[in-house]
Amino acid sequence: MKRSGVVRSAGLALVASLAAASSVPAEAAEPGPKIFYGVELDASYDLVERGKSFSWDSLFWVGTDTHKFLLKSEGEHDRERLDEAEVHAYYSRMISQFWDVYGGVRYDFKPIGTTFGAVGIKGLLPYRFEFDLTGFVSHRGRLSARVELSREILITQRLVVDPYVSLDLAAQNEFQRDVAAGLSELETGIKLRYDVTREFAPFIEFRYRRNFGYTSVLVRRDGEDPESIGFRVGIRLRF
Amino acid sequence: MRRFIALAALLAIDVCAGAALAGTYDLVIANKTVQVNGKAVRAMAINGQIPGPLLRWREGEDVTIRVTNRLADSTSVHWHGIIPPNAMDGVPGLTFSGIAPGQTFVYRFTLRQSGTYWYHSHSALQEQSGVYGSIVVTPKAKARRTPANLKVNREYVVLLSDQHPEDPDRIMRNLKRQSDYYNWNKQTLSGLLGRVLKTKNPEERRAILRERLAWDEMRMDATDISDISGYTFLMNGKSPGSNWTGLFKPGERVRLRFINASAMSFFDVRIPGLKMTVVQADSQDIVPVSVDQFRMGVAETYDVIVQPAAGRAYTIMAAAMDRSGYAKGTLSPRPGMTAAVPPLGLRPVLKMSEMGPHMHGGEHAGHTMNTPGKADPHAAHRPPQKAPALKGPAKADPHAGHRMPAPAKADPHAGHNMTGAKTAMPASTPNGTKRRVLQYADLRSAVPLPDHRPAGREIVVRLTGSMERYIWTINDRKLGEDTPIQLRKGERVRIKFVNETMMDHPMHLHGLWMELIGPGGHPVARKHTVIVRPGHELSVLVTADADGKWALHCHLLFHMEAGMMTSVEVTDRNPKTTGAPTPKVAPVHHH
Numbered sequence: 001m002k003r004s005g006v007v008r009s010a011g012l013a014l015v016a017s018l019a020a021a022s023s024v025p026a027e028a029a030e031p032g033p034k035i036f037y038g039v040e041l042d043a044s045y046d047l048v049e050r051g052k053s054f055s056w057d058s059l060f061w062v063g064t065d066t067h068k069f070l071l072k073s074e075g076e077h078d079r080e081r082l083d084e085a086e087v088h089a090y091y092s093r094m095i096s097q098f099w100d101v102y103g104g105v106r107y108d109f110k111p112i113g114t115t116f117g118a119v120g121i122k123g124l125l126p127y128r129f130e131f132d133l134t135g136f137v138s139h140r141g142r143l144s145a146r147v148e149l150s151r152e153i154l155i156t157q158r159l160v161v162d163p164y165v166s167l168d169l170a171a172q173n174e175f176q177r178d179v180a181a182g183l184s185e186l187e188t189g190i191k192l193r194y195d196v197t198r199e200f201a202p203f204i205e206f207r208y209r210r211n212f213g214y215t216s217v218l219v220r221r222d223g224e225d226p227e228s229i230g231f232r233v234g235i236r237l238r239f
Numbered sequence: 240m241r242r243f244i245a246l247a248a249l250l251a252i253d254v255c256a257g258a259a260l261a262g263t264y265d266l267v268i269a270n271k272t273v274q275v276n277g278k279a280v281r282a283m284a285i286n287g288q289i290p291g292p293l294l295r296w297r298e299g300e301d302v303t304i305r306v307t308n309r310l311a312d313s314t315s316v317h318w319h320g321i322i323p324p325n326a327m328d329g330v331p332g333l334t335f336s337g338i339a340p341g342q343t344f345v346y347r348f349t350l351r352q353s354g355t356y357w358y359h360s361h362s363a364l365q366e367q368s369g370v371y372g373s374i375v376v377t378p379k380a381k382a383r384r385t386p387a388n389l390k391v392n393r394e395y396v397v398l399l400s401d402q403h404p405e406d407p408d409r410i411m412r413n414l415k416r417q418s419d420y421y422n423w424n425k426q427t428l429s430g431l432l433g434r435v436l437k438t439k440n441p442e443e444r445r446a447i448l449r450e451r452l453a454w455d456e457m458r459m460d461a462t463d464i465s466d467i468s469g470y471t472f473l474m475n476g477k478s479p480g481s482n483w484t485g486l487f488k489p490g491e492r493v494r495l496r497f498i499n500a501s502a503m504s505f506f507d508v509r510i511p512g513l514k515m516t517v518v519q520a521d522s523q524d525i526v527p528v529s530v531d532q533f534r535m536g537v538a539e540t541y542d543v544i545v546q547p548a549a550g551r552a553y554t555i556m557a558a559a560m561d562r563s564g565y566a567k568g569t570l571s572p573r574p575g576m577t578a579a580v581p582p583l584g585l586r587p588v589l590k591m592s593e594m595g596p597h598m599h600g601g602e603h604a605g606h607t608m609n610t611p612g613k614a615d616p617h618a619a620h621r622p623p624q625k626a627p628a629l630k631g632p633a634k635a636d637p638h639a640g641h642r643m644p645a646p647a648k649a650d651p652h653a654g655h656n657m658t659g660a661k662t663a664m665p666a667s668t669p670n671g672t673k674r675r676v677l678q679y680a681d682l683r684s685a686v687p688l689p690d691h692r693p694a695g696r697e698i699v700v701r702l703t704g705s706m707e708r709y710i711w712t713i714n715d716r717k718l719g720e721d722t723p724i725q726l727r728k729g730e731r732v733r734i735k736f737v738n739e740t741m742m743d744h745p746m747h748l749h750g751l752w753m754e755l756i757g758p759g760g761h762p763v764a765r766k767h768t769v770i771v772r773p774g775h776e777l778s779v780l781v782t783a784d785a786d787g788k789w790a791l792h793c794h795l796l797f798h799m800e801a802g803m804m805t806s807v808e809v810t811d812r813n814p815k816t817t818g819a820p821t822p823k824v825a826p827v828h829h830h
Contacts, residue, residue, distance in 0.1 A: 033719070038416040065415075065710050065717075097705045098458060124707065127455045154427040198413070198420050238416065 037062040044205055044234025053078045053230065061092075068092040070102065075110075083224070085109040088118065099123035106136060111222060112176050115139040128152070143171035144179065160201075162191040173214075178222055180214035189230075199239050205232040260300040266291065266316065268360070268370055269309035275404040275471055282402075283310060283360075283368040290398050290476050290500065291358070291372025298353040298379045304346040306338060310365075313337040316346070317361040318374065319538060320522050320767040322750055323348035325787025330361045330749065333788050333806055337362060353378040354522030355496040355540045357398070364407035366796055367502040373398045375496060376522075388527055389518055391544055394494035395485040399508075399535065399557050399566050401470040401501040410467060411797060418709040421468040424586055425460055426451060453591050459741055461589040463706055464561035466742075466797060467503050472559055472566035482577060483568035489550045493570065494518075496542050499535040502796035505560035505743065505770075506535045509674075510553050510570065511581050515543040517677055523765045524685035533677035534560070536745035536770040538794040541677075545570070552576035560743075562586045589741055594774035597737050679755055682764035688754060690782045691761065694733035697778075698724055702738040702746070702771060702793070702803070709801055711740075711793065717802025724791070724807045726783035735778045738771040744798065745770050748807065750789030753779035768794055783809045 038061050046053035055076040061068050070092050075085035090104035100123060106116040120134035132148040150164035168185040186209065193203035207230040211219045216226030271284040285291030296302055308314045315337050317329035327348045331337035338344040353376040360370035373396045403410060413420040431451055438444045454461050477483040487493050495515075499506060509515075509532040516527045519542035533541055535557075547553055552571040559565060562583045569577055704711035713721060726732060734753070736746055747768040757763035762780045771777045792804035 033717075034411075036412050036415040038412075065708060094708070098707060124458050126458065127452070128458055154425055156427050156429050157423050157425060198417060 033064040033066070035062065035064055039237070039239050041237045042203075042234060043237075044203070044232040046230045046232050048231045052080070053083075055232075063092070066094045068100075070104075082110055090118070090120075092122075096123075098125075108177065111178050114174075114177050116144075138174060138177075140174060140176065142174040142179075144174070144184075145169045145171075158195040160193050160195060162193065162203075164189060164191070170215075175218060178215065178218040178224075180218060182215075183212045184215040186210050186212070193236055199237065201236040203234050203236055205234060206230070207232060260297055261303070262296065262300055263303040263305070264294060265305050265307070267307045267309055268314050268316075268365075270311075271369070273369070273402075275402050278404050280402075280404055281368075281406065283365055283370050285370060285372055288372075288476075289369035289402075290400065291370070293372065293396055294358065294374045296350055296374060296376045298350050298376055300376075301347070301349050305343050306346065307343040308338040308340050311340055312365075313339055313362055314365060314370070315344075315361045316358055316370075317749070318346075318356065318358050319747075320354075320356040320540070321348075321350070321352065321374070321376075322752075322785055325750065325785070325789070328749055328787070328789070330790045333790055350376055352376060352522065354519055354524070355396070355498060355542055356522055357498045357500050357538075357540065359500065361790075364411065364502075364796060364800055366500075367401075367403065367407040367410075369402075371398075371400065371500045373496070373498050373500070388516075389524075389544070390492065391494040392491035393487065394496065396475065396496045396498065397483075397485075397555060397568065398475050398498045398500050399504075399506055400473045400476070401504040401559075402473055403467065403470055405469070407502075407796075411800060414466060414709040414797065414801075418466070418706050419460065419463070421466060422460065422462060423468060424462045426454070426462055426588075450591055458707060460706075461591070462586075463589070463741065464587055465503060465505075465559070465563070466706075466709075466795075468561075468563050470501075470504060470559070470564060472501070472504065472506075472557065472564050474555065474557065474566040474568040477568065479565060479567045479580075484574060484576075485555075485568065485570050486574065487547055487570055487572060489572060490546070490548055492544055492546050494542060494544050495555070496540065497535060498540045499537055501537055503537065505537065505745075506557040506566065507560060508533055508535060508541075508555070508557045509581075510545060510555050511579070512549075512553050513545045513547055513570075515545055517541055517543050517681075518685075520682050520764060521766045521768060525764055526683040526685055528677065528681045528683075529675070530677045530681075531674040534770075536743065536768060536794070537796075538745055538747050538768040539766075539770075552578040554578040554580055556581055558583050560587070589773065594741065597739050597774050597776060679764075679769075680757075682755060682766075683757075684762075684764045688762045688765065690731060690780075690784075692731045692782075693760065694731050694780055697733045697735055699735050699737060700724075700746075700791070700805075702736060702740055702744050704740050704798070704801075704803065706741070709797075711795075711798040711801040711803035713791070713793075713803055713805045716805070718792075718804040719802070721805040723788070723805060725812075726781075726807060726809045727813055728783055728786060728809055728811050730783050732781050732783070733778050734781055735776055736769070736771045737776045738773055741773045742795075742798075743770055743772055744803070745794040746791070747794045748781070748789065748791045750785045750787060751781050751783060751807065751809070753781055756780060783807075785809060 040059040042057045044055055053076060057074040058072065060071045063069055070088070070090040072088040073086065076083045086106060086108050088104065088106045090102040092100045092102035094100050099121060101121050103119040106118050108114045116136040116138050118134050118136050120132065122132040125131050129149055129151045134146045136144045138144070146166065146168050148164065148166040150162060153161045155161060165188040167183060170179045170181050170184050173180050187207065189205055189207035191203045191205045193201045195201045209228050211226040219226045266285050268283060268285055271282050271287065271289070272279050273282045273289060274280070282289060306316050313331065315329045315331045325334050327346050328334040329346070356374035356376065358372055358374055359366045375396060419425060431447070434447050435444050438447060471478050475483045485493070497508060514529050514531065516529050517525065517533060518527050519525060521540055535541060547570055550572045552569050555568045555570060557566040562585065565583060567580060701714050703713065703715045710717070716722070738744060745768050752765040752767065753769055754762035755764045755766060756778055769777055769779060786809050789807045789809070790804060791807050792799045
């Protein structure tokens with residue numbers, strides 16, 4: 001039932017974004033603004049900690065310069081069970097040279113099915129820091145936010161260091177999904193990748209993750225570790 | 240309609256009806272598979288050729304060109320630099336509706352001009368696929384009493400172009416996904432460390448770090464000289480290995496008609512061992528000027544005369560501005576000979592201190608070399624009041640680039656004067672050589688320009704965009720969102736291009752000549768395409784003497800396709816100068 005909710009919401013977002021795209025005045029010379037698309041996938045596997053963990057972070061986007069539809073998914077498969085899985089569907093609109101705002105829905109499959117409404121802003125800060133801030137309201141009426149910051153550093157033309165940090169914050173307790181008010185989760189790490197081509201790059205990654213406050217109690221009660229360190233190996237695909 | 244014209248041969252039928260000259264030409268545009276670096280690539284050809292056939296026309300000729308489209312998509316042909324009636328200009332959506340697949344469009348116009356021109360598709364990215372060719376229009380018989388200094392024994396068209404192994408639509412998508420997709424020469428940490436460690440002077444070290452931080456702060460990259468890499472550069476359709484050759488007898492005077500028909504590449508052209516006398520720019524005769532090198536923006540043409548005295552081969556070297564490669568050919572007394580290929584030189588890097596005052600983010604621009612210790616990168620950027628501006632010192636003066644003239648904003652009349660710094664073509668001079676490089680300030684029309692009225696108003700055309708997103712615009716508007724510039728028939732205006740980006744833009748105006756402005760604000764030379772340097776401005780005078788809607792766009796093909804195009808509409812009505820947010824219209828003061 002919840003799954004179909006996600007599909008419906010994603011469909012609405014797509015319709016909304018396409019409607020917005022087609023409302024741009026058609027140019028006489030060319031048939032309307034051009035539509036492009038892109039696929040991004042980072043998939044990695046934990047080498048040491050806790051044996052077998054597979055995680056993914058993916059994005060499909062389609063649209064014009066101004067209007068885009070985004071479909072994101074990220075999650076982790078731990079010790080032969082799905083630990084975490086999120087799907088986001090957004091309509092995104094360019095607001096300036098470096099910034100886009102977006103809104104749509106997110107659905108979490110784990111630890112319990114939860115639907116969120118979401119709005120966010122994403123862009124490039126001075127000194128080339130990539131910034132992404134999203135606010136969520138769950139179907140239980142609880143507010144939360146996620147802020148992500150990263151920056152690529154080119155060691156050489158192909159060897160790239162990519163440090164990142166991501167924070168989950170909650171305004172209220174939402175015990176159903178193992179979240180307590182306050183800073184609930186920190187994820188930070190550093191990726192070292194080698195761009196064989198723009199499309200394909202293997203990487204190694206150090207990742208540190210920690211839950212805070214009462215969230216860590218909730219997580220532990222659920223049989224998870226509130227703090228983990230991972231050494232990962234993965235591939236990055238862009239096409 | 241008539242199938243037999245599918246015969247791809249170029250057919251020229253001369254009809255002498257009274258005194259009138261007339262010719263009919265058939266061009267067929269079709270897909271073709273070509274080899275690029277040993278890879279089979281789907282391209283588009285005219286009459287089976289890339290470049291298309293050379294069209295030799297005569298001034299006064301009534302030409303009829305039947306263009307047949309054998310592609311799956313709509314196509315068009317634009318006669319670059321030639322001013323036909325508006326409906327014959329070949330810009331889909333502006334002057335006609337394009338040529339549908341399977342259809343033949345008949346272009347008909349009378350040639351009122353002579354010189355070196357070229358033609359190309361004005362539809363989507365077809366020009367990158369191979370739909371281009373050269374045009375030579377010979378002057379009328381009575382005008383053919385050539386002055387001695389223009390007499391030549393033979394002449395060649397030297398058409399430069401760039402060919403890419405990837406499909407142009409794919410290139411565009413790659414740029415939209417990741418605008419630095421093709422830049423494999425970005426500034427890196429190891430590069431920075433290398434430079435800092437090599438520098439002994441702590442002040443210089445700090446300067447290097449400051450510069451890097453400044454680029455990062457602006458979210459721009461100093462190595463973004465050209466957007467696309469991976470090109471093979473061609474001379475008359477031949478790669479450097481295939482070595483296009485033009486024959487001469489020692490002592491002969493040879494006219495070379497250079498055309499930059501590439502989609503995205505600027506070239507620095509020279510022939511080591513030979514002085515080149517530039518006699519024509521953008522098809523217009525100029526007062527001959529002798530140079531060692533000249534820069535060609537996309538779509539510009541230059542005619543030069545050389546006189547190779549020795550019975551040896553000479554390399555015609557056209558180095559891509561980003562130094563990623565070169566097109567080359569040989570002038571030779573016998574087939575099969577070659578001469579040494581000069582070194583390409585260092586890859587240029589944008590230097591903030593040399594950017595013009597108008598760049599977004601605030602600083603100045605220009606091109607310089609990677610290692611300021613060795614070359615003399617600043618010579619070309621000094622305000623060259625005198626024509627031989629490149630008498631730079633052999634050793635670099637690190638501060639030379641800072642001596643820029645006052646930003647044009649400070650002086651409302653600055654636009655009248657063609658200070659070299661605003662219009663000079665940046666030259667890449669190698670170590671210590673005093674190479675004479677052509678500047679826009681050198682261009683002087685050989686015949687008096689007809690219109691000496693001052694401009695009635697100034698129209699500001701800001702060149703804008705976002706490299707990060709690969710969006711390119713004019714006055715912040717893409718084609719389709721733009722406000723066409725309205726001109727009243729016969730009026731004289733000044734167009735001020737203000738380049739707010741960090742890239743060179745070769746701006747092309749269809750239908751109306753752009754006149755470079757010399758000392759005293761007088762028009763000095765006509766151009767159909769002008770390079771506007773990063774962060775700089777360039778003013779031109781325009782007389783609205785041709786009716787219709789004329790395209791105005793950046794001739795970097797992918798910039799145009801990304802939206803850097805608008806139009807100029809010439810009508811009998813008084814232009815609406817109110818209500819339109821762009822273009823900005825400002826009164827002009829005269830001395």
